[in-house]
Amino acid sequence: MTETTIPKRGVPLWVQIIIxxxxxxxxxxxxxxxNKRQQGTVQPGDKIPDFTLPLFSxxxxxxxxxxxxxxxxxxxxxxxxxxxxxxxxxxxxxELEEAWQFYKPGGQVIxxxxxxxxxxxxxxxxxxxxxxxxxxxxxxxxxxxxMFRIRGVPETYFIDQTGELYYVxxxxxxSVNEIKSIVDQKLK
Amino acid sequence: MNKIxxxxxxxxxxxxxxxxxxxxxATTVFAQDGVTDDEVNAIAKELYCPVCENTPLDxxxxxxxxxxxxxxxxxxxxxxxxxxxxxxxxxNYGARVLxxxxxxxxxxxxxILPPAMILAGAFILFRSFRAWTKPEVVEAGSGEERGxxxxxxEVDDYVARFEEELKKRK
Numbered sequence: 001m002t003e004t005t006i007p008k009r010g011v012p013l014w015v016q017i018i019i020x021x022x023x024x025x026x027x028x029x030x031x032x033x034x035n036k037r038q039q040g041t042v043q044p045g046d047k048i049p050d051f052t053l054p055l056f057s058x059x060x061x062x063x064x065x066x067x068x069x070x071x072x073x074x075x076x077x078x079x080x081x082x083x084x085x086x087x088x089x090x091x092x093x094x095e096l097e098e099a100w101q102f103y104k105p106g107g108q109v110i111x112x113x114x115x116x117x118x119x120x121x122x123x124x125x126x127x128x129x130x131x132x133x134x135x136x137x138x139x140x141x142x143x144x145x146x147m148f149r150i151r152g153v154p155e156t157y158f159i160d161q162t163g164e165l166y167y168v169x170x171x172x173x174x175s176v177n178e179i180k181s182i183v184d185q186k187l188k
Numbered sequence: 189m190n191k192i193x194x195x196x197x198x199x200x201x202x203x204x205x206x207x208x209x210x211x212x213x214a215t216t217v218f219a220q221d222g223v224t225d226d227e228v229n230a231i232a233k234e235l236y237c238p239v240c241e242n243t244p245l246d247x248x249x250x251x252x253x254x255x256x257x258x259x260x261x262x263x264x265x266x267x268x269x270x271x272x273x274x275x276x277x278x279x280n281y282g283a284r285v286l287x288x289x290x291x292x293x294x295x296x297x298x299x300i301l302p303p304a305m306i307l308a309g310a311f312i313l314f315r316s317f318r319a320w321t322k323p324e325v326v327e328a329g330s331g332e333e334r335g336x337x338x339x340x341x342e343v344d345d346y347v348a349r350f351e352e353e354l355k356k357r358k
Binding site: 019026029083084085118122138140141142146 | 279
C-alpha cells in the first residue's frame with residue numbers, strides 16, 4: 001500500500017504577492033516617517049526651501065501682509081520662533097528688537113518673527129509689551145516650524161544671502177552682542 | 189418650645205448661607221458670556237495642543253492650552269459652531285491638533301488597516317483550524333475520498349474484509 005500526500009489548498013500566489021508587497025510598502029513608509037522624526041532640526045549648510053509667512057496687521061514688511069523667504073534673496077534673514085506663553089522667549093525679546101534696530105538702517109539684515117502655536121490677542125499683547133517692531137506673523141498650520149522641525153521655542157535660524165542656513169540658536173539669546181556676532185559672520 | 193424658637197434664626201441664617209453658596213457656584217460654573225466650562229471642555233477634549241503631546245486640551249495644565257480654552261470660550265460666545273471652531277484650529281495649527289485624523293489621503297490607512305488586518309487574521313485562523321481538523325493523509329486504493337468520514341456500514345464492511353483477509357493468510 002502506498003501513501004499519498006494530498007496537497008494543501010493554500011492562498012493563491014498572486015494574493016501572496018500582493019500581501020507581501022503591501023507589507024513591504026508599509027514598512028518603508030514607517031521607516032521613512034521614523035527617519036524623518038529622528039533627523040532633528042534642519043542643519044547648517046541646508047538650503048532652506050521657500051516658505052510664506054503671513055504677517056499680523058501692524059507688523060507688515062514694507063506694506064506687505066505676507067512675505068516669502070525668496071523675497072529676501074541677498075540679505076541675511078534672522079527667523080525667530082516664539083510664543084506669548086513661552087517664558088524664555090521673554091528673556092530675548094528686547095535683545096532681538098535692539099538688534100533689529102541696529103541692522104534696520106543698513107537694509108542688509110531682515111528679522112522675522114514666527115509666532116508658534118499661539119492665539120492672536122495674546123501674541124499682540126506680547127509684541128506690544130516688548131515693543132517689538134520687526135515683521136511678525138503666525139506660523140499658520142505650524143507649517144514653517146514643521147519644515148524646520150523645531151523642538152520648542154525660542155529657536156532662531158540664521159539664513160545667509162543665498163538662502164542657506166548657517167547657524168541655529170536653540171534657547172534664548174543672552175545678549176545683543178551674541179546676536180550681532182552671529183549676523184556679522186555673513187556681512188561684508 | 190422656647191428652644192425651637194431660639195433655633196429659628198439659626199435655621200434662617202443657614203438657609204441664607206445655602207442660597208448664597210448655590211448662587212456662588214452658579215456664577216462660577218456659568219463663566220463669561222454664558223458659556224460654561226462643560227461646553228468649552230466638550231470641544232477641548234477633542235483637541236490636542238502640539239506643545240503638550242498626548243494631553244487633551246481639556247485637561248492640559250499649560251499656559252498655551254489655557255489660552256486655547258479661552259479662545260474656544262470666546263468663539264462659542266460669538267456663536268461659532270463646534271465644527272467651525274475645530275476648522276479654525278486646524279487652519280491655524282494644523283490637522284495634528286485633532287484627536288481623530290481627518291479622513292483624507294494617507295490618513296485612510298489608519299481607518300482601513302486595523303479592521304483589514306483583523307479580518308485577514310480571522311480568515312487565516314479559520315483556514316488553519318479547518319485544515320487541522322481534516323485528515324491530510326489517506327491510503328491509496330482505499331476508495332475513500334479524502335476528508336470524508338466513513339459511515340458505520342462502510343467501517344463494518346471494511347472490518348469484515350480485513351478479517352476475511354487475515355483468515356485467508358492463516
